[in-house]
Every structure is written in C-alpha cells, then in structure tokens.
Amino acid sequence: MKFLRVAIKGFKETVRDKKGLAMLLLFPVAFMLVFGFAFGVGSGENYPHQIVVFNDDIGATIFYNNTSESRNFGNDFVDLLKNMTYEDGETHVFDIVSASVEEADDMLAKRHIHAICTIQVNFSEAMGALINSTARETVALAVGGALLEGKNVTTQNLTLPAVDWNGTSLVVVEGDLGFVEFGTTQSILRSVLDGFVQEVVSITQEETIRALPSYLKPTDWEDDQFVTSQIQSVPGTESFTAFDYIAPGILVFGLLIISGSVASALAREVERKNLERLQISTMRPFDLLFGTMIPWAVIAATQVIILLGVAIAIGFHWQGGLNGILAALLIGIISGISSVALGLIIAAFSRSESHANTLGPLIWVPVSFLIGAFFTVRAPVLVDVLPWGQAIEALRGVLTFGLSFNEVSMNIVWMIIQTIVIFAIGVLAFSRMRLKAQ
Amino acid sequence: MDHVIETVDLRKEFPDVLAVDGLNIKVRRGEVFGFLGPNGAGKTTAIRMMVGLLKPTSGSVLIDGEDVASATFELKGKIGICPQDIVLWEGLTARENLVFMADMYGVPRATSRTRAESLLEEMGLTKKAKSFVRDLSGGMKRRLNVAMALMHDPEIVVLDEPTAGLDPQSRVRVADYIGKLSEADKTVILTTHLMEIADKLSDRVAVIDHGKLLVVDPPERLKDTVGTGDVLEIHLTDENKVSDAIGAIETVEGIDSAAPVDGVIAVRALDMVGKLQRLFNTLEERKIEISNVSLRKNTLEDVFITLTGRGLREG
Ligand SMILES: Nc1ncnc2c1ncn2[C@@H]1O[C@H](COP(=O)(O)OP(=O)(O)OP(=O)(O)O)[C@@H](O)[C@H]1O
Ligand SMILES: [Mg+2]
Numbered sequence: 001m002k003f004l005r006v007a008i009k010g011f012k013e014t015v016r017d018k019k020g021l022a023m024l025l026l027f028p029v030a031f032m033l034v035f036g037f038a039f040g041v042g043s044g045e046n047y048p049h050q051i052v053v054f055n056d057d058i059g060a061t062i063f064y065n066n067t068s069e070s071r072n073f074g075n076d077f078v079d080l081l082k083n084m085t086y087e088d089g090e091t092h093v094f095d096i097v098s099a100s101v102e103e104a105d106d107m108l109a110k111r112h113i114h115a116i117c118t119i120q121v122n123f124s125e126a127m128g129a130l131i132n133s134t135a136r137e138t139v140a141l142a143v144g145g146a147l148l149e150g151k152n153v154t155t156q157n158l159t160l161p162a163v164d165w166n167g168t169s170l171v172v173v174e175g176d177l178g179f180v181e182f183g184t185t186q187s188i189l190r191s192v193l194d195g196f197v198q199e200v201v202s203i204t205q206e207e208t209i210r211a212l213p214s215y216l217k218p219t220d221w222e223d224d225q226f227v228t229s230q231i232q233s234v235p236g237t238e239s240f241t242a243f244d245y246i247a248p249g250i251l252v253f254g255l256l257i258i259s260g261s262v263a264s265a266l267a268r269e270v271e272r273k274n275l276e277r278l279q280i281s282t283m284r285p286f287d288l289l290f291g292t293m294i295p296w297a298v299i300a301a302t303q304v305i306i307l308l309g310v311a312i313a314i315g316f317h318w319q320g321g322l323n324g325i326l327a328a329l330l331i332g333i334i335s336g337i338s339s340v341a342l343g344l345i346i347a348a349f350s351r352s353e354s355h356a357n358t359l360g361p362l363i364w365v366p367v368s369f370l371i372g373a374f375f376t377v378r379a380p381v382l383v384d385v386l387p388w389g390q391a392i393e394a395l396r397g398v399l400t401f402g403l404s405f406n407e408v409s410m411n412i413v414w415m416i417i418q419t420i421v422i423f424a425i426g427v428l429a430f431s432r433m434r435l436k437a438q
Numbered sequence: 439m440d441h442v443i444e445t446v447d448l449r450k451e452f453p454d455v456l457a458v459d460g461l462n463i464k465v466r467r468g469e470v471f472g473f474l475g476p477n478g479a480g481k482t483t484a485i486r487m488m489v490g491l492l493k494p495t496s497g498s499v500l501i502d503g504e505d506v507a508s509a510t511f512e513l514k515g516k517i518g519i520c521p522q523d524i525v526l527w528e529g530l531t532a533r534e535n536l537v538f539m540a541d542m543y544g545v546p547r548a549t550s551r552t553r554a555e556s557l558l559e560e561m562g563l564t565k566k567a568k569s570f571v572r573d574l575s576g577g578m579k580r581r582l583n584v585a586m587a588l589m590h591d592p593e594i595v596v597l598d599e600p601t602a603g604l605d606p607q608s609r610v611r612v613a614d615y616i617g618k619l620s621e622a623d624k625t626v627i628l629t630t631h632l633m634e635i636a637d638k639l640s641d642r643v644a645v646i647d648h649g650k651l652l653v654v655d656p657p658e659r660l661k662d663t664v665g666t667g668d669v670l671e672i673h674l675t676d677e678n679k680v681s682d683a684i685g686a687i688e689t690v691e692g693i694d695s696a697a698p699v700d701g702v703i704a705v706r707a708l709d710m711v712g713k714l715q716r717l718f719n720t721l722e723e724r725k726i727e728i729s730n731v732s733l734r735k736n737t738l739e740d741v742f743i744t745l746t747g748r749g750l751r752e753g
C-alpha cells in the first residue's frame with residue numbers, strides 16, 4: 001500500500017505548511033465574503049430586476065386521466081414571475097416592464113432593463129409532452145412496483161398518453177453579457193424556470209397517482225393530499241438573493257484553485273529532485289499519483305465545509321437539508337479530484353515551483369470564468385464540458401434550489417466522466433514529462 | 439572477475455557539452471570504487487546514468503548483466519544512491535524521511551524503524567531524529583542524505599560527494615561508515631574531492647576528465663606511476679626566481695622532477711632526505727633564498743594534478 005504512505009506523507013506536509021494551507025483555505029473565503037456582501041442579503045439590498053417578457057405561447061390541450069384541458073403554461077409562468085417576492089414578502093423579484101420588441105431592444109441596449117425573456121410558441125406543447133411522459137413513467141413505476149409485490153395487475157383501465165414531442169428551447173433570455181445585472185437576472189430566470197418545470201412534474205405525478213386504481217397506489221398515499229391546481233411559487237426561490245445563485249460558483253472556485261497548490265507541490269518535488277528519489281525507488285507512478293490525490297480530496301471536502309459554513313453565516317439560503325450538504329460534499333470531492341488532475345497537467349509543464357506558480361493562475365483564472373464561477377457564461381457548452389461547470393450546476397441544484405440528489409445525478413455522472421478524462425491526461429502528461437529518465 | 443556494474447561505451451551529450459565520452463568501467467563486486475575527476479569532469483552525469491535517472495545518448499549500463507534501462511523492481515532495489523545535491527523532504531522529520539524512503543522500497547515498517555535508528559546513530563543524528571529537516575544544519579542534512587541511500591539495504595551504494603560541506607569529525611564519521619559498508623561486502627561507488635578519503639577507502643580509483651577515463655588502478659599503484667617516493671615543497675622569498683631555481687634544482691643528481699605549483703616548487707625524488715644538503719647548497723650558490731620547505735609523501739592529489747593538470751574546469 002505504497003500510495004497510502006505517499007498520502008500520509010502528503011498530509012503531514014500539507015498540514016504542517018500552515019501558511020500555504022491558510023492561503024489555500026482563506027483565499028476563497030475572502031471571495032465568498034466579498035461576493036456575499038456585494039450581492040447578498042448582508043447588504044440588505046434586494047431589488048426587483050427589470051425585465052420585458054414576451055409570451056408567444058399559443059397554449060395547448062393537455063390530455064390526462066381521460067380528461068382534456070386547455071392550458072397556457074406560458075401565462076402561468078408569467079404570473080409566477082410577476083408574483084415572486086424576496087424573503088421579506090414585499091419586494092418583488094422581477095419588475096415586468098411592458099414594451100414592444102423594438103422598445104425592449106432599445107431599453108436593453110441602454111441598460112434600462114436587465115433582460116428580455118421570450119416564452120416560445122410551443123412552450124405549452126412542450127410542457128404537455130413533459131406531463132405525458134411523466135404520467136407514463138409514473139404509471140409504469142406503479143405497475144412495476146405492484147408486479148414486484150406479487151399483485152395481480154389488470155391494465156385495461158389505464159390509459160397512457162403518447163409522447164411525441166422532441167423540441168428543445170422553451171424560454172429564451174437575451175441580454176448584455178458585459179452587464180452584471182444580466183448575469184444575475186438570467187440566473188434567477190433560469191432557476192425559476194427549472195423550479196416551474198420541476199413543480200409541473202411533481203403535480204403530474206401526484207395527479208397520476210390519484211387517478212390510479214387504489215391497489216396500485218403507494219401504501220402511504222392519502223387521497224386528501226393537498227391538490228395544487230395552479231403553480232403559485234417555486235420552492236427555494238421565495239427568499240432568493242443573487243448571492244444564493246453566486247455562492248456555489250465561489251465554492252467551486254475555491255476547489256478549482258486547489259489545482260494551483262497541487263501543481264506547486266509537485267513542481268517543488270521535481271525541482272528539488274525528490275521525485276528522482278522516488279523514481280529510482282520501487283514505487284510505481286500509480287502510488288505517487290493516487291497517493292497525492294487522497295490528501296487533496298480531503299482538503300477539498302474541508303474546503304466545501306468551510307466555504308459553505310461561511311456562505312450560510314453571511315446569508316446563503318441553503319436548501320436540501322443534511323442530504324444537500326452530503327451531496328455537496330460528494331460534488332466537492334469530485335471537483336477536488338478534477339483539480340488535482342489539472343494540477344498534474346500544470347506540473348507536467350512546469351520546470352520549477354515558481355514556474356508552476358506563474359503557470360497555475362494562467363490556467364485556473366480563465367477556467368474559473370469559463371465555468372461561470374462568478375458570472376453566468378453565455379456559452380453553456382464550455383460550462384458543460386468541464387467538471388467544475390457541472391459541479392456549479394449540481395451544487396446550485398442541491399443547495400440553492402433544493403433539488404434531490406437524483407435530479408442532479410446527470411451532472412455528477414458527467415463530472416465523473418470528465419474527471420476521469422482529465423486525470424488520464426494529467427497522469428499521462430506528468431509521467432511522460434517528469435517520471436521518465438531524461 | 440565478478441563485475442556488478444559495467445558501463446559500455448557510455449556517452450552523454452548535452453546541448454552544449456559532451457559530458458561523458460565513451461566511458462568503459464567495470465566495478466567489481468564488493469569493492470569501493472573511487473570515482474575521481476575535476477569539477478565538470480562528468481562524474482555526476484555518469485552516476486546518474488548508472489542508476490537509471492538519465493538516458494545515455496549512446497552506450498549502456500549493465501547491473502549484474504542486466505541493462506539499467508529495463509528498470510525492473512529487483513534491479514532498482516539493488517541500488518542506493520546518495521545524490522550530490524541534498525534531496526530530502528523538508529517538511530518531514532529526519533526519521534520520517536528515512537522511514538518514508540524505506541516505505542517506497544517496500545521495506546516492512548518493523549525493519550525500517552530499527553534501521554532508521556541505527557543509521558541515525560551512525561550518522562550522529564539520534565538527537566535530531568524528531569527535528570524537521572528544514573531545521574537541520576547543512577552538515578546534518580548531508581549526513582541524512584547519505585543515510586537515505588541505505589534504508590533499503592542495497593547491494594550497491596552510490597555516493598556522490600557524501601562528505602561535501604562536512605566538518606572534520608563528520609567527515610571521519612561518514613568515512614568510517616563507508617569502511618563498514620565495504621566490510622559488509624557492499625559495492626560502493628564513491629566520488630569525492632577529498633583525496634585522503636579516496637585514498638584511504640578505495641580499493642580502486644578511476645580518474646576521469648572531460649568525460650573520458652584516464653586511469654583505473656588501486657591508489658598505491660597510481661601513486662607509484664606518478665613517481666615513487668617523496669615530494670619536497672620549497673617556498674622562495676622572491677617568487678620571481680622560481681624558474682631560475684627550477685633550472686638549478688634539475689642539475690642536482692637523482693632529482694626526478696621539479697615543477698612550479700602556485701608559486702611553490704614541487705620537487706620529486708626517491709630518498710629525498712639524502713639529497714637535501716646538495717639541493718640547498720646548489721640554491722645558495724645561486725643566491726636564491728628559501729623562506730620555507732616541507733617534505734611529504736607522494737599523495738593521490740599528486741596523481742590527480744599530474745593527470746588532470748591545474749586548469750580550472752569550466753566545461
Ligand atoms: N542537465 C544538464 N544539462 C546540460 N549540461 C549538463 C547537465 N548536467 C551536467 N551538465 C554538464 O555536464 C558536464 C559534467 O557535469 P557533471 O555534473 O557530471 O560533473 P561532475 O564531474 O559531477 O562535477 P563536480 O565535481 O563539479 O560535481 C558539465 O559541463 C555540466 O555543465
Ligand atoms: Mg558532480
């Protein structure tokens with residue numbers, strides 16, 4: 001178990017290097033504080049975001065439970081935007097300005113409004129499709145569950161709606177990328193939309209179960225459960241501040257800069273030739289690289305706890321309870337491992353510790369912007385290909401919007417895949433450049 | 439003859455210098471092999487190739503007949519190296535450094551603990567066992583650097599300047615320990631600029647310069663080739679008369695050679711004492727005044743200087 005020995009040695013070195021550790025842990029804390037006071041409730045300044053909304057939704061007829069109903073989800077969504085308030089219950093989150101398309105473009109250019117939100121023509125149709133597929137899924141699950149329990153299932157009186165829609169974009173948000181307000185507004189809009197969709201899904205599930213024959217209903221089901229006929233609020237956003245949206249980004253930023261410390265530590269070993277000692281020993285590269293990873297993953301977990309603690313202390317509205325924290329820890333550890341991998345790549349191309357110290361920020365500063373750690377980036381492709389971008393989305397999901405672990409599992413799966421890729425590149429580069437006879 | 443290490447036409451070219459130039463060396467099992475040469479001669483480069491840290495431009499190194507490039511675990515476990523640069527983990531204590539090194543060679547903890555204690559003792563570092571390396575003095579680090587090479591009890595111990603920067607006591611301590619290694623039948627490759635130590639410890643000495651092997655022989659034989667007998671060093675009151683004096687000295691019967699060395703004249707001859715009177719008389723006749731003389735035995739240093747000349751090496 002040489003990698004464990006390497007890990008223990010790494011632990012000792014890191015913990016004993018008090019200054020380095022303090023820098024690593026406190027630097028992101030400072031960021032968190034600055035952003036917390038700039039955008040959070042700490043400043044006591046929650047204000048409505050001016051937006052223009054175009055609702056092009058033509059509505060749709062939704063079939064379910066053998067009934068049909070004509071709905072316009074676009075209108076529901078606009079109502080939600082109109083009525084949403086901050087925690088104080090008075091200040092509205094959005095101030096919806098009415099304007100024509102030309103006026104809106106002009107106002108946006110002059111920064112009189114923060115964003116233009118267009119609900120597309122087929123929004124209700126898409127929601128209908130979502131409802132249908134949710135209903136199918138729910139029925140299938142119930143039937144499956146009953147079968148597994150050995151019940152006799154007759155399916156004649158169950159109708160399953162068809163799923164025949166595969167469009168994508170539902171709501172388009174336009175704005176000025178260089179305008180900080182746009183970033184925040186767009187973020188909140190996106191989260192409200194996520195919440196809206198989520199709520200529609202859970203209502204559908206509820207309604208579908210209600211309509212099932214009683215032997216198919218879950219044992220703990222009570223028919224008099226509250227019926228939500230109209231969406232009034234989105235959980236987790238009643239008390240929303242911009243900081244709630246930003247905090248997960250800062251947290252991931254804290255994890256990203258671990259790459260710099262890893263690179264410095266490895267480059268130091270290269271420069272002082274400690275690595276040569278290991279190279280001629282019977283240690284394998286795996287022991288070194290895996291052993292190096294472990295302490296940093298623990299530091300990443302510590303980082304998550306500290307930063308989350310600080311964020312909550314200065315007014316981050318954390319959702320999702322203890323499970324949210326556990327999910328955040330897992331996400332944090334995976335991001336930490338990605339950062340170790342990035343550190344390996346930086347170290348592979350650094351001749352010395354000081355070189356790594358220069359090269360490191362040249363990498364992690366741009367990356368932190370690309371992944372939208374501070375401000376939302378318009379190019380989601382860039383955010384999504386990097387594990388830290390996925391981490392921000394996942395953390396926002398579980399911590400800001402109180403999503404369940406399952407709901408962010410795709411982000412986590414992607415993160416793991418991306419981390420493996422980066423780690424493989426890191427191991428290859430580092431072994432090639434630093435663990436071979438020159 | 440049983441050879442542990444064999445270099446075959448070993449060559450290393452760096453972008454601006456040919457550091458090792460066709461080196462053929464055979465190190466015998468169990469011997470202490472002194473590896474001497476002026477600064478920049480290529481010793482460290484050759485050693486780094488021998489332990490597999492540096493890839494030769496051409497040629498190869500065989501350890502027990504196996505190419506180092508193969509880098510098998512078994513082969514790696516046979517070699518222990520004390521590099522010329524001090525290489526330690528500054529944030530670990532002296533003992534932790536030793537035990538960690540042993541860990542990396544897969545030595546069981548029980549063995550490595552006792553071995554660490556005994557090496558700390560041998561190197562006079564017992565009191566510093568728990569000190570962080572960054573808090574040790576330069577000489578202490580140097581001694582720990584030597585101990586690091588020995589934690590996995592290698593058959594071949596390569597010591598690149600183990601005594602650099604040590605005070606006389608520590609030097610003796612390290613030298614004594616190298617003696618013990620030799621008694622324990624280890625093969626030792628030793629580079630040092632201290633001729634006395636090389637002379638005392640080495641079974642055979644190789645002198646290299648400009649990456650080329652000049653000689654390999656036991657120290658005694660090397661000293662004989664330079665000139666048997668004694669060396670007389672004469673300091674003159676007036677240094678301008680050095681060449682006059684040399685001319686005069688060379689006329690004296692039985693003198694092997696006379697040469698200027700840093701303003702001092704080094705005279706070689708067998709049975710110098712018997713010739714002293716005649717030598718002094720000759721100088722006095724020419725009104726050359728002597729300020730100081732000293733008589734000593736021929737040393738390895740003489741061999742070294744004779745072979746490699748006096749110029750500073752800068753490449
Ligand atoms: N990595 C390197 N890159 C370029 N040149 C090098 C490198 N390492 C050594 N050299 C050159 O190779 C030559 C031999 O150096 P080497 O370190 O082997 O000498 P040495 O005999 O060990 O000297 P010393 O007694 O000073 O330790 C020198 O000219 C040195 O500048
Ligand atoms: Mg050297």
